[in-house]
Amino acid sequence: MVAVAALTEDTAAGAPLAIRGVSHEFDIEGTPLPVLDDIDLDVAPGEFVALLGPSGCGKSTLLRLVAGLEPPRAGRILFDGAPVLGPHPSRVVVFQDPTLYPWRTVEGNVSVGLEARGLLRSQRHRVGDALRLVGLDGFARVYPHQLSGGMAQRAALARALVNDPQLLILDEPLGKLDSLTRLTMQSELVSLWQRKGFTALLVTHDVEEALLLASRVVVLSDRPARIKAEVANDLPYPRHRGDPRLAELRHEVLSLLGLDATW
Amino acid sequence: MTSETIREEPAAYLAGSAARAPSFARVAAAGLAWLGAGALTYLLPEQGDWPYTAAYAALLAAIGLALILAGILGRVLPRLDERLRVSSPRLVAVAVLLTVWQLVTAKYEILPMPFFPPPQAILEVFLDDWPKLGESIWHSGWLLAGGYVIGAVAGFLTGVSIGWSRAAAYWVHPVLRFVGPLPATAWLPIAFFVFPSSWSASTFLVALATGFPVAILTWSGVASVNSAYYDIARTLGARPRFLILRVAVPAAMPHVFVGLFMGMGASFAVLVVAEMLGVKAGLGWYLQWAQGWAAYANMYAALIVMALAASGLITLLFRLRDRLLAWQKGLVRW
Ligand SMILES: Nc1ncnc2c1ncn2[C@@H]1O[C@H](COP(=O)(O)OP(=O)(O)OP(=O)(O)O)[C@@H](O)[C@H]1O
Ligand SMILES: [Mg+2]
Numbered sequence: 280m281v282a283v284a285a286l287t288e289d290t291a292a293g294a295p296l297a298i299r300g301v302s303h304e305f306d307i308e309g310t311p312l313p314v315l316d317d318i319d320l321d322v323a324p325g326e327f328v329a330l331l332g333p334s335g336c337g338k339s340t341l342l343r344l345v346a347g348l349e350p351p352r353a354g355r356i357l358f359d360g361a362p363v364l365g366p367h368p369s370r371v372v373v374f375q376d377p378t379l380y381p382w383r384t385v386e387g388n389v390s391v392g393l394e395a396r397g398l399l400r401s402q403r404h405r406v407g408d409a410l411r412l413v414g415l416d417g418f419a420r421v422y423p424h425q426l427s428g429g430m431a432q433r434a435a436l437a438r439a440l441v442n443d444p445q446l447l448i449l450d451e452p453l454g455k456l457d458s459l460t461r462l463t464m465q466s467e468l469v470s471l472w473q474r475k476g477f478t479a480l481l482v483t484h485d486v487e488e489a490l491l492l493a494s495r496v497v498v499l500s501d502r503p504a505r506i507k508a509e510v511a512n513d514l515p516y517p518r519h520r521g522d523p524r525l526a527e528l529r530h531e532v533l534s535l536l537g538l539d540a541t542w
Numbered sequence: 543m544t545s546e547t548i549r550e551e552p553a554a555y556l557a558g559s560a561a562r563a564p565s566f567a568r569v570a571a572a573g574l575a576w577l578g579a580g581a582l583t584y585l586l587p588e589q590g591d592w593p594y595t596a597a598y599a600a601l602l603a604a605i606g607l608a609l610i611l612a613g614i615l616g617r618v619l620p621r622l623d624e625r626l627r628v629s630s631p632r633l634v635a636v637a638v639l640l641t642v643w644q645l646v647t648a649k650y651e652i653l654p655m656p657f658f659p660p661p662q663a664i665l666e667v668f669l670d671d672w673p674k675l676g677e678s679i680w681h682s683g684w685l686l687a688g689g690y691v692i693g694a695v696a697g698f699l700t701g702v703s704i705g706w707s708r709a710a711a712y713w714v715h716p717v718l719r720f721v722g723p724l725p726a727t728a729w730l731p732i733a734f735f736v737f738p739s740s741w742s743a744s745t746f747l748v749a750l751a752t753g754f755p756v757a758i759l760t761w762s763g764v765a766s767v768n769s770a771y772y773d774i775a776r777t778l779g780a781r782p783r784f785l786i787l788r789v790a791v792p793a794a795m796p797h798v799f800v801g802l803f804m805g806m807g808a809s810f811a812v813l814v815v816a817e818m819l820g821v822k823a824g825l826g827w828y829l830q831w832a833q834g835w836a837a838y839a840n841m842y843a844a845l846i847v848m849a850l851a852a853s854g855l856i857t858l859l860f861r862l863r864d865r866l867l868a869w870q871k872g873l874v875r876w
Pocket of ligand 1: 305334335340341375502
């Protein structure tokens with residue numbers, strides 16, 4: 280794909296992420312709600328790790344901590360060897376909710392990162408490339424309220440990708456897409472990740488998606504989230520849905536999630 | 543591009559479906575109504591002596607003729623035709639109202655006379671007293687513009703700073719809570735002896751009346767910004783300056799405009815009172831002066847001018863909002 284090639288001009292290689300004994304809790308009207316319990320996770324540079332876990336177990340919270348939006352109550356997070364003390368454009372998040380800025384056009388939304396860092400003037404072409412990548416060229420001047428849910432989610436993805444991150448943090452980025460677009464975006468994500476070599480941390484509810492994309496699947500327990508198991512997946516890319524090995528892995532992961540009886 | 547959304551209000555649909563009569567007939571009916579109003583005004587005998595009756599009747603007739611002419615032009619100009627078609631029932635209603643007014647005043651004096659002048663008396667004021675009226679408009683306009691702009695800017699800056707900074711909120715919020723609800727007119731006696739001129743005092747009062755609602759609404763707008771907007775901008779490398787100017791302020795804009803509308807209403811009220819009590823110029827003063835001389839027609843003339851000016855300014859503000867907030871859906875039309 281032309282756009283993919285264009286976005287890879289200046290390849291930012293992935294950097295390692297280390298999560299060391301991270302615990303977190305929220306205070307809900309004075310009573311603490313433990314959400315993360317002693318999470319230890321190492322992600323190698325350029326690795327694609329998927330997090331699976333029951334709803335409300337703390338996956339999004341973990342991603343917020345990795346992004347540096349909140350400090351963990353206990354433990355440390357190291358990115359590229361340095362402690363994470365705040366957000367940084369090398370670690371970009373695609374949130375569960377697209378949350379586009381309603382007063383900016385799609386193009387304006389995608390350029391936010393470049394604009395915030397003063398790079399828009401010199402690198403404006405990357406905005407168009409990112410839009411083409413997610414299939415939104417032609418909608419550059421449209422306002423978010425004129426987009427469908429899936430288009431908004433794709434715009435949010437473009438807004439992250441345009442920054443050429445070293446770590447791409449994805450919180451169910453394809454959850455709102457129709458199944459056809461989701462399939463296309465899944466293979467786009469894989470090819471993008473392969474070309475650019477960024478490190479990726481993906482939260483998803485879709486076991487098949489986790490197995491298709493990730494080289495390692497981390498299964499979390501109920502809240503407070505602990506790491507229950509890790510399933511390595513060394514199948515070569517591009518992977519095929521019909522692969523029998525994939526079906527085996529899927530069975531394994533589902534049983535880890537407590538769904539073995541029905542499957 | 544499939545991005546066009548239909549932004550028609552239900553009311554527009556209703557008006558459209560009710561108005562399926564051939565448009566020229568409707569416009570011609572409106573024109574005839576105005577011509578009829580002119581004829582009645584001219585032909586019926588009057589109780590008093592109104593020097594401008596003929597001129598006024600001619601004006602009505604001219605409007606009637608212009609409407610008929612526009613109806614003919616409308617056959618080749620579809621946009622004009624549409625506007626005329628929609629407004630012709632209202633135009634008929636206005637002609638009827640003007641005729642009733644004419645009948646109950648000049649023609650039959652059903653309403654007590656010096657207090658309810660006929661329309662031609664008001665036309666007389668516009669034609670004979672326009673220098674004084676024009677000067678009053680000019681004065682009021684300047685006073686309002688100065689005070690409103692100062693107040694809006696000060697209120698906006700105050701609102702953004704207390705919405706953004708805890709320290710600013712700590713110090714400014716109590717002041718705003720204590721002083722804000724006080725009607726700006728209550729400051730009037732003090733303002734007029736503290737300020738060097740009545741003009742600067744009035745500017746201050748108008749600014750105060752405008753600034754308070756703008757500050758409160760800007761503040762609430764900034765405070766209610768979806769925190770995810772900040773999270774996203776921060777992960778993309780935004781610094782506080784960007785967060786304030788490019789996230790908080792645009793997100794708060796719909797609130798700011800509510801404040802600007804409220805401030806405009808408040809500023810009109812203060813302006814009129816200040817002109818009546820202190821400044822010896824402007825439309826408020828003109829009203830006061832007309833009352834002193836029992837010149838009731840002049841009062842009505844000033845009221846009409848005020849209504850037109852106020853409505854025009856509100857329209858202007860709506861236009862500005864529609865431009866700046868084009869990204870919002872479901873905006874109320876003025
Ligand atoms: N800001 C907050 N304040 C208080 N509690 C919070 C906050 N954010 C999250 N929580 C709580 O933390 C728990 C984990 O939330 P989180 O959003 O991380 O779940 P999740 O695993 O992403 O769920 P899902 O898969 O449904 O998105 C939930 O019980 C939630 O109520
Ligand atoms: Mg979540």
